[in-house]
Amino acid sequence: MYVSVKGGERAIDNAHRWLAEARRGDPAVAELSLEQIAGQLAGSVDRVMAEGSLYDPELAALAIKQARGDLIEAVFLLRAYRSTLPRFGAAEPLDTAQMAIRRRVSATFKDLPGGQILGPTFDYTHRLLDFQLAAGGAVPPPAERAAEPVAPAMPRVADLLGADGLIEPEAADDGRPVGDLTREPFRFPVDRDVRLQALARGDEGFLLALGYSSQRGYGRNHPFVGELRIGEVAVEFVPEELGFAVEIGTLTVTECQMVNQFKGSAERPAQFTRGYGLVFGHGERKAMSMALVDRALRAGELDEAVQAPAQDEEFVLYHCDNVQATGFVEHLKLPHYVDFQSELEMVRALRAAAGRPAEEPEDA
Template structure:
């Protein structure tokens, strides 16, 4: 007599134990400290904070540790925590013009007010494995530190300067309440605020690939990296008790503003358009991908023909979230015995007439199934 497979509870407990063991690795080695992850894997922390939609470096580092380095799992952990937090206010819009810059580049002007500052970047590094790090030493000596650590005073944003000349299409602040897509379901067509929110939480890889697709012609719109800036900005809050705003603290953000092809009904009205990207922490690739996709999604606004997937609002917004995507793909691992049995029954029924018509195959269905 067949005994149906039992023991789901025991199996789950065992799986949890094995996972804990795998996460910890060899216990002869010291355990990773959350502080080490926070300090030494800051770019992973930034990604988890951005896509987890919660600015908390320590909890993001904890999530990375708990997820054994699986960043999507860490993002999921942070999101599941975030969803339980109360929401008490929306901040005053960030003033990125007053950012304490650690990096600021523009691909559109050789020199500009405030200048250019490379800051800490992988750009221009040669991607050669550094075996000194493998030997747990310090990396090969870099040229003596420049006399004074370079930094930039807060400076105006590049697109603002073009805007003053009337060359950028203006962005209008309708003053409407800030929608919260984690509280209200998305409905289409979405507002730009909702789109930007979805993209800010969206998967970096997905946005990168979609942005790339626009560069290759699927909804092309000629981007220039007008400005990328990374640094600390103050978050201000207006509370009902006070009639002025108070600062809550600083957060590090990456902002990317793309300058895109012009629009205008007549040549003398021609203006550049903008794609906007913003992410927590040092997250340049994410901010650039987001800016490309934001601009692509403005096709309707500018009367452009929708040709590429990156321009299709519902397609992009419904599929950019990696917690949703990861969950639904992974649910394929759950049992589907019942649906599969229903399909089996159907496909056998469909094949039955063909089998009946073959005299060399007399086996009736009942015998096959005995």
């Protein structure tokens, strides 16, 4: 049991004042603006929005600034802010086939309708530090523009190739209410909607490690990236007072369709199966990891042996949330004096019972 403590107000105030000073850094150096963070640290902003489960680049930039760049702390701040707002309702599902494509690649199909679009990517860079960036001041040349734009909408590869049955078709929505882990606790086994929600806001590092473990043989399922796409999609919402859908804004999202080998089972023919990833922002590592873990978690449904951590739904869902995880781990550093005192007495009693009294310090 945790017994609370009191006192220390002055020390706490002073500690927070020091934190504020340290956060600001050298006052002779220009202060970071939210526009700078949102515009030039977009990868951090996108990660905080995805794991904070709240799309608002300006708020995410503020959270990053306040957290001194500690992204899990920033996620925590965003989650806390979110809990103060009312919910107006749920939007219509995003139609990723209508995405304004910035990047779209497939590792399995060379000639896709619409083409392979590299977009602004780190892929194929040499990962050499660029000391020109350190010097600053250089304005990069504008991005090249082709005469013809890419198509305004591109079909999803899995839908194109699913038609002949070699890739399993996606089960249609059955109209059941959509589960929401922010409103109801998990009840295992959970449905795929709740699982996808948990993964979409799950910690990138945790999901990356689990996805990697599945590639290394802990629940192996032979994945290929069927398609990875990044771009902007419109959000439509039906206000009760209007009764029709209106576009309320645009989101940048990353979607990954993983295509996996499957030998078949008593009920299903041999065919490729699918894992799915969808995250806020430009987050391909996270979307790919999510798709790997989503597929691993379908083991039971596909009559595969559930043996590895990535296939264990309770293990994955109870541990993928970094705000919950950090809360429980970090509470250990708060005062536990009463707890520890009682444990200390128990250890002393056990030692006394075993005939080995604790050695008393000489000048106690």
